[in-house]
Amino acid sequence: MKKVLKLILLLTIFLWSEQGYAAELKNGAELKKCTTCHGKPGFSKVLENGKILDLYIDEKILRNSVHGKKECTDCHVDITEIPHRGEIKAVNCSKQCHFIGNTSGAPQTDKYIEYKNSVHGKEFFAGNKKAPVCQDCHGTHNIFKPSNGLSQVSRHNLPRTCAKCHLNIYIEYKESIHGVMFEKGNKDVPVCTNCHGEHNIRRPEDPLSTVSKGNTAFACSKCHSKVEIMKKYGIETEQVETFKESFHGVASEFGSKTVANCASCHGVHDIRPSTDQKSSINKANIPKTCGKCHPGANINFAKGKIHVNPKVKEAGIIYYVSQGFKWLTILTMVGLVTHIFLDLYRRKARSKETE
Numbered sequence: 001m002k003k004v005l006k007l008i009l010l011l012t013i014f015l016w017s018e019q020g021y022a023a024e025l026k027n028g029a030e031l032k033k034c035t036t037c038h039g040k041p042g043f044s045k046v047l048e049n050g051k052i053l054d055l056y057i058d059e060k061i062l063r064n065s066v067h068g069k070k071e072c073t074d075c076h077v078d079i080t081e082i083p084h085r086g087e088i089k090a091v092n093c094s095k096q097c098h099f100i101g102n103t104s105g106a107p108q109t110d111k112y113i114e115y116k117n118s119v120h121g122k123e124f125f126a127g128n129k130k131a132p133v134c135q136d137c138h139g140t141h142n143i144f145k146p147s148n149g150l151s152q153v154s155r156h157n158l159p160r161t162c163a164k165c166h167l168n169i170y171i172e173y174k175e176s177i178h179g180v181m182f183e184k185g186n187k188d189v190p191v192c193t194n195c196h197g198e199h200n201i202r203r204p205e206d207p208l209s210t211v212s213k214g215n216t217a218f219a220c221s222k223c224h225s226k227v228e229i230m231k232k233y234g235i236e237t238e239q240v241e242t243f244k245e246s247f248h249g250v251a252s253e254f255g256s257k258t259v260a261n262c263a264s265c266h267g268v269h270d271i272r273p274s275t276d277q278k279s280s281i282n283k284a285n286i287p288k289t290c291g292k293c294h295p296g297a298n299i300n301f302a303k304g305k306i307h308v309n310p311k312v313k314e315a316g317i318i319y320y321v322s323q324g325f326k327w328l329t330i331l332t333m334v335g336l337v338t339h340i341f342l343d344l345y346r347r348k349a350r351s352k353e354t355e
Contacts, residue, residue, distance in 0.1 A: 030071045033082050035059050062141045093134045114199040119206075130165075137161055155191060162192045172269040177276075188229050195219050216261040217243060217252065242307040258293075265289055281306075 037043060038057040045053045062068065073079050075091045097106035115121045115134075123131035137153055144151035152161045159182065163170035173179040173192075181189045195211055202209035210219050217240070223229055225240040243249045243262070251259040265281055272279035280289045286302035294301070308315050310322035 030073065031059065031062070034072045037083070057141050065139075065141065065143050066145060067141075067143060090133070091135070091140075098134075111199040118197075118199060118201045119203050120201060132165060136164070155187070158191045158193060169269050176267070176269060176271045177273050178271060188223070188232070190223060194222070211263075213257055213259075213261055214252065214255065216263050217249065220262045236307075238309050239307045242309050245310075246307075260293055264292070 035057060038055055039059055041056055043054075043056045045055055047053055067075070075096055076088060077096070078089050094112040097104040098109075098112055099106075100108055100110060102108070116125070120132050124133060139152045142150070142152075144154075146153050146155075148154060149156055151157065159170055159173060159179070174183070178189045182191065197210050200210075202212075204211050204213075206212060207214060209215065221240045224235070225237055227237050230237050244253070248260045252261060267280050270278075270280075272282075274281045274283075276282060277284065279285065283302040287297045287299055290301045291297040305315070308318055310318050313319050315322075
């Protein structure tokens with residue numbers, strides 16, 4: 001009996017080992033086969049347009065990526081033999097794993113739907129071959145979590161990733177106050193996605209865009225209304241509130257498409273401090289900046305404070321005029337109510353006299 005039990009135990013261990021070995025072989029054998037060719041540095045293919053397509057895969061990088069436990073054919077489903085022949089189609093991330101209800105373990109999000117409705121997605125589905133797809137931003141075999149510094153969409157690498165398509169805008173951003181501080185490692189300044197969004201990027205003309213005329217002030221206020229951030233750099237937070245109460249802000253709230261917003265005066269990607277001679281809000285440049293909406297604007301537009309808070313004494317005469325109107329309104333209303341009350345009292349007294 002003991003010999004039978006011992007035999008069963010040995011057989012179980014053997015089968016378990018064989019299964020483990022088979023699983024281990026499966027998890028590594030396919031990649032080993034593929035890297036016979038794709039693991040050679042410099043392995044590439046010349047396309048019909050003359051461009052060289054790099055086909056080299058660094059096995060170590062792939063194994064350390066978020067897809068490290070996947071096999072090549074998990075993504076390249078049209079490869080049925082090795083070596084493979086014919087045209088290999090681009091991997092479709094949304095059909096393979098990244099959709100709500102997937103069983104592959106991929107994140108359950110609707111980011112692909114957001115992409116489909118974004119400017120990038122609309123251009124792609126309209127046939128624009130230059131429109132970015134998942135791999136252009138996230139990478140191919142080198143996809144890492146955004147929190148990983150190696151990721152193409154990590155905060156540190158994001159501006160350069162966007163620059164692959166938007167080079168001129170990147171140059172403007174790099175020379176702006178935001179870009180200069182970003183290059184110094186400042187984590188408070190915004191990068192592309194802080195203003196434009198991630199998978200839901202839309203054209204500025206789209207009312208749903210985070211940087212549309214109606215939403216620009218809100219986008220800027222996400223940082224510029226936070227006292228704990230602005231205090232570090234000696235920047236006041238009252239600009240957000242004073243803009244809302246100004247003619248520009250009120251008109252914007254009522255849906256005006258032509259009224260000035262933050263970007264109209266400060267710039268978009270080329271925002272600079274007012275002390276910079278190239279800044280659109282430098283005193284020497286304010287007439288030109290204001291002149292975009294107000295033809296004939298002169299140096300007088302640069303005099304005095306721009307963002308004025310009429311509720312504080314520092315606003316000077318504007319504060320006293322504001323207070324004057326405020327108390328004039330209050331006293332007028334008090335006088336009106338008093339007059340009505342006295343008139344009603346007098347009428348009631350007369351009605352009693354006639355009885």
